[in-house]
Amino acid sequence: MLPIDPIVLFFILGLAAGLARSDLRLPGAVYEFLSVILLLAIGLKGGVELAQQSLVALLPQMIAVVLMGLALPLVAYPLLRGIGRLARADAASIAAHYGSVSIGTYAVAVAWLIAREVTFEEYLPLLLVLLEMPAIVVGIMLARGVSADTDWKSLAHEVLLGKSIVLLVGGLLIGWAAGPVALEPVSGLFFGLFHGVLALFLLEMGLVAAGQVTSLRRHGLFLVVFGVVFPLFGALVGAVLGWLLGLSPGGTMLLATLAASASYIAVPAAMRMALPEANPALSLTASLGITFPFNILVGIPLYHQLAGLLHRLGG
Amino acid sequence: MHADARKLVTIVTEAALERRLVEDLKRLGAHGYTISDARGEGSRGVRSAGWEASSNIRVEVICDEATAEAIAGHLKAIYYANYAMILYLSDVGVLRPQKF
Numbered sequence: 001m002l003p004i005d006p007i008v009l010f011f012i013l014g015l016a017a018g019l020a021r022s023d024l025r026l027p028g029a030v031y032e033f034l035s036v037i038l039l040l041a042i043g044l045k046g047g048v049e050l051a052q053q054s055l056v057a058l059l060p061q062m063i064a065v066v067l068m069g070l071a072l073p074l075v076a077y078p079l080l081r082g083i084g085r086l087a088r089a090d091a092a093s094i095a096a097h098y099g100s101v102s103i104g105t106y107a108v109a110v111a112w113l114i115a116r117e118v119t120f121e122e123y124l125p126l127l128l129v130l131l132e133m134p135a136i137v138v139g140i141m142l143a144r145g146v147s148a149d150t151d152w153k154s155l156a157h158e159v160l161l162g163k164s165i166v167l168l169v170g171g172l173l174i175g176w177a178a179g180p181v182a183l184e185p186v187s188g189l190f191f192g193l194f195h196g197v198l199a200l201f202l203l204e205m206g207l208v209a210a211g212q213v214t215s216l217r218r219h220g221l222f223l224v225v226f227g228v229v230f231p232l233f234g235a236l237v238g239a240v241l242g243w244l245l246g247l248s249p250g251g252t253m254l255l256a257t258l259a260a261s262a263s264y265i266a267v268p269a270a271m272r273m274a275l276p277e278a279n280p281a282l283s284l285t286a287s288l289g290i291t292f293p294f295n296i297l298v299g300i301p302l303y304h305q306l307a308g309l310l311h312r313l314g315g
Numbered sequence: 316m317h318a319d320a321r322k323l324v325t326i327v328t329e330a331a332l333e334r335r336l337v338e339d340l341k342r343l344g345a346h347g348y349t350i351s352d353a354r355g356e357g358s359r360g361v362r363s364a365g366w367e368a369s370s371n372i373r374v375e376v377i378c379d380e381a382t383a384e385a386i387a388g389h390l391k392a393i394y395y396a397n398y399a400m401i402l403y404l405s406d407v408g409v410l411r412p413q414k415f
Contacts, residue, residue, distance in 0.1 A: 028352070214360075264368070272329065272332075272398075
């Protein structure tokens with residue numbers, strides 16, 4: 001086993017600096033730039049690999065992943081309502097966050113696998129894109145009911161043309177169309193610098209996560225417990241699904257990580273528009289203040305062991 | 316120098332609202348607007364602009380009094396309850412009244 005990853009140490013640095021109220025602060029534009037590179041890099045990698053696959057053969061995986069994205073918020077919602085005693089809109093919004101995925105967490109998991117030379121299905125970004133959206137629809141329906149007067153048209157615009165989907169799908173298409181050889185000239189930026197960009201991104205995420213701590217104190221124990229326990233449940237679902245779908249141990253671990261992660265880009269933006277009465281501090285405190293650090297620091301190695309265990313048991 | 320009296324409407328709110336807000340402003344009769352990124356702290360916590368969900372914008376519109384009242388009334392009714400938003404009006408003088 002390798003010692004703790006340097007990129008994780010960057011996250012801890014950001015967290016520590018934020019908690020100690022250092023004046024360290026990356027400008028918003030830098031954060032934007034870093035996330036653009038990460039999203040495109042993940043998309044491009046996936047697209048190159050996707051060109052080698054037949055989409056028809058991937059169809060069962062695609063359908064299974066969408067079903068998982070629909071199911072996870074349906075499990076989370078009654079817990080949030082019943083045990084957490086949260087208001088309907090708040091519970092639905094948090095459920096949507098946890099049914100969707102965090103691209104930052106996925107990137108860290110990929111870096112973790114690369115550092116250990118574990119192979120995985122490189123087309124997984126396709127599944128990542130598919131997992132972003134279903135939970136948003138379920139979340140809105142949980143809050144509003146089916147016959148709601150939700151403006152689905154402008155919401156679809158908000159989600160489908162949101163930054164993360166546009167860059168991921170765009171990267172997939174460019175990678176798919178260009179292929180590995182033609183991508184060579186741009187690979188220095190997107191692949192060569194991937195780990196460095198991720199390290200800076202995590203530094204900023206550490207600062208952002210530290211900023212959630214004050215609201216953590218206000219919102220109490222339930223969110224902390226939920227932010228740790230629900231990802232563990234999600235990881236179990238994702239790992240079993242990955243194993244059933246015949247993914248490699250590395251791919252199984254990535255699907256577990258996706259299921260365990262909670263969105264903090266696409267879903268907050270969609271919820272702000274569709275469910276304005278839901279308190280964004282609650283969902284962001286849980287997803288950024290608890291679940292993101294938990295997955296980065298503890299979850300990812302754990303999910304790798306879980307995937308290995310399933311593959312050893314199931315053969 | 317003569318300057319015509321107009322109202323300056325300044326809105327500080329969540330960046331997530333930008334597109335909707337711009338549509339509202341145009342529909343309510345604003346001839347133009349200026350948007351800048353902003354950060355600060357208020358009753359809804361620190362808006363540090365470090366990343367998407369904590370970004371703020373400041374929207375400035377110069378218009379006649381009736382339009383300013385329409386904008387203020389509409390935003391108050393639609394957004395005040397659920398969004399981080401403040402809005403204030405000030406008197407300004409403009410040199411080319413036909414623009415506003």
